[in-house]
Amino acid sequence: MKMHFCIPVSQQLPEALGGCYVLYSVYLDGFLFCKVRYSQLHRWNEQLRRVFGDCLPPFPPKYYLAMTTAMAEERRDQLERYLQNVTADPHVRRSDVFTEFLTMVQLHTLNITTTKAALDVFLPNGRSINVDILTSDMAERVLEVVAHKLGLHPELLGYFGLFLIQCFPEGKLSVVKKLVDFELPYTSLQSSEVENCKIGLRKWYLDPALDSMLMDCRAAGDLLYMQATQEIEIEWVKPTKAQREELKALQKKENQTKFLELSQEVRHYGYIQLDPCTCNHPEPGCAAVLSIGNNEISCCITLPDGRTQDIAFQMSRVKCWQVTFLGTLLDTDGPHRTLNQNLELRFQYSEDSRQQWFVIYTKQAFFLSSCLKKMILEKMAKLTEENPEMQIEVPEQSRSKKHPVQESQQKDFFNFLRKTRMKKAEGDCFWRTLTEGGL
Template sequence: MTKSMADERRSQLEQYLQNVTLDSNITNSDVFIGFFRKLQQDTFKIETQRASLDVYFADGSNIRLDIQTSDTAERILEVTSYKMGLSRELIGYFSLFFIQDHSDGALSVVKKVAEFELPYVSLQSMKELHCKLGIRKWYMDPSLDTLLMDCRASINLLYIQAIQEIERNWVKPTEREMQELEFLQKTADKVKFLELVRELQFYGYIRLDPCICDYPEAGCSADIYVGNNEINCCIKLPTNQTKEVSFKINRLRCWQVTFLGAEKDGEEETLELRFEYRDSDKWQWIIFYTKQAFLLSSCLKKIISEQMMKASKESQEMEVKMPESTKNNKKPSSQQKQVVHSSFISGRRFLFQPNEEDYVFEKIREEDL
């Protein structure tokens, strides 16, 4: 191989590994989990043995678990939920994340931990970043909060995370709203507190660290919030002017994460996420240079997944309401159901469509390999 051929092949393998992990049938298989468990342990030379692992909450408290170094994130999340008293059917609304504490007191959500990942091993490889393992809610639609209001443990998790995000100015209440929230916090009325906070700007969004983007021109810095079916960016132009831009998810055709493999301008910007976006009937690629590229990618997939599940549920409800004779005559085929989501899925490399369980995954074709 020439160098260019090797680079191209490396890029294609990288895309393949990213794509294959999106199919839950694969990631839940014993073969896949066993392969990645061995890969992670061999890479960092960590044998299977007993160890302690701390899982942190948004208020800084933590639970210490006795684990095996080979335990997956899925297993550790189950144990954490059991220790907290979180109802088993609500586990899927939460996930483990790697959280980074900065010397200036700032905090970053680095990435969502994949279910097949070994958190103990990953933390050993991230020591220089001063990361810790945290549990946070994992859905992008704030209205789903209402499904968690019958469990004390889930209410407490949502409540302390909401307080953290307000304190760090990730959620932006008005002065009047802040006074109401402070009163509800003093009276420890967590349910009403969460009802009010759901109305605030950027609640339910995930905030990324400031990063560099090439929109509307190269070299712009951006504060990114992703949620509510959009990527909201406060962009600082080279002229020091600021511009707020909302990239709507239903105008986004495809995206990809790339490992750059080299520092950018002396900084550790080694990842980029680029997406193809329709702006004024014209398609263009927009690039973010951010260490949280995988987190942003996970958020986009989660938003689309929730949209598809919501559309599927509404379709089923409409079908139930239809007269029996009409249902028999007009029952949609699986192909017709997929067309509903075609606004998301017309990319070449990354083709998103729901499977039977309404999960989102990327379709891999032979020529892409």
């Protein structure tokens, strides 16, 4: 499946020897990923074509005359679609020419050189693992180093991931985003303008039944136990009074196996809870708290009169969804301007022969979309195991080598729309709309 790439902002900057060039700000999952010139992307595309030939998506052509506004917008749109499409191919993503270029532009965006560094990776129990890395190490490499330190079996790496996590007083937390394999954790932490942000290790699957795949590894079991106890403490998991007392007793006895077995019976175990947001159901402006997992979107909705209502949307009835991006450019001093993002995710839901669009207004819309994708991929993987004749690609679990890969047979469920409502800053260009099917 494609990734959440967009290029909402560009800057026209002077060349050293006269003239101007355009610097494109590339965003991934709603966060600044890098800043690049067309010429850099053009050379990269030529290198990729020498390796992969004509299977690559089309690259926007060069213009030898001055670009009009319409031509500039068309190029931006084409570059955006190129990044979305070229990163969808797992074979391209694993190539050296792909990773070396994206590593370079991430470092150059923040003027960081490749040097040795120490990185703290936080575990769900609040303890951190200090690992020696290079600033140019990708998330996939850092995860391998952390797993080695913890004694986590290499075949289980695909069940875990590195996340940007925002920490609040009293132990509360917010999962900002999951780092993709080719992101650099060191630069992601440096570029993030989210306060009290850390790199955290968490499991990355939303089907609680997958716990059974990890329990033979002591390190994996320890991580599941840490995360389960943390999510009970921060009230992501909703045990009854009797379950809470029994869990406390098992915790005192340090009986992790029984603790996890009981946890699986608790409401919302293994779910990811988003920050409070608003939605349009059952009426516009309702406050909501979303928990995503076990093939459902669970919503606790607060009505205008103060009453609460629990609704569960089953993923089997979600036909498609769309993220809409509205950005306002902030006029800030210094080289790094960011987008104050206003995001929404709407999904089409079928029930009782009726189809209806539900809208969720949240800054975590891209992360919510990633979670919905993850649940679909897990469902497809389960169907593949039940019916071996089905050849379905599950790229994010490819490390475990459990599922054969045929990405072209995947169905596209997601659409991305960007409507620009921005305050214009000097030297910056903005683009009106973007539509992309099957991101």
